[in-house]
């Protein structure tokens with residue numbers, strides 16, 4: 001199996017690039033944001049609870065997200081590997097993911113961290129809010145999400161750096177340019193020279 005974490009702040013392009021990666025490398029996409037939005041739209045008990053946090057730009061509690069990921073992994077026993085998008089976002093989630101994968105005798109292979117300057121993130125997210133209507137893409141909530149990223153999620157990069165799995169990628173160019181940089185790292189890993 002080949003398991004990849006696509007890491008980065010809100011608006012860094014994780015969703016867009018995950019779609020490119022899963023098609024090119026035939027992996028299974030797991031986005032906790034998409035899974036949570038699906039629960040919210042179906043008004044499940046989990047969705048109703050999660051919405052309270054999402055609307056405020058706060059992270060949903062670890063146990064909720066970890067449970068969701070665990071069942072999602074179990075749904076795809078034949079997967080060649082997974083692209084984790086928007087997960088893990090805390091150290092507790094990263095540790096739980098390691099345990100879940102270890103249980104399946106596999107592991108995270110590579111963590112690609114997209115880096116985009118903050119003013120560009122805000123411009124992108126405000127634009128997305130206008131076109132997609134995502135309720136958490138308004139300026140007030142965006143600022144809170146970026147704050148939450150700095151305090152809780154950024155330290156996860158250190159967790160993977162210590163394991164020798166982290167590669168930083170410039171994500172401020174166009175979609176195709178960024179995809180080239182990402183695929184170069186993946187190819188280097190899969191087919192070392």
Ligand code: AMP
Nearest residue numbers: 032033053054058059060065086087089
């Ligand atoms: P995203 O689509 O990844 O930007 O996620 C949208 C919102 O869903 C976030 O602002 C959080 O409220 C929630 N969320 C998504 N993934 C996670 C996660 N791994 N841990 C906690 N909350 C999450």
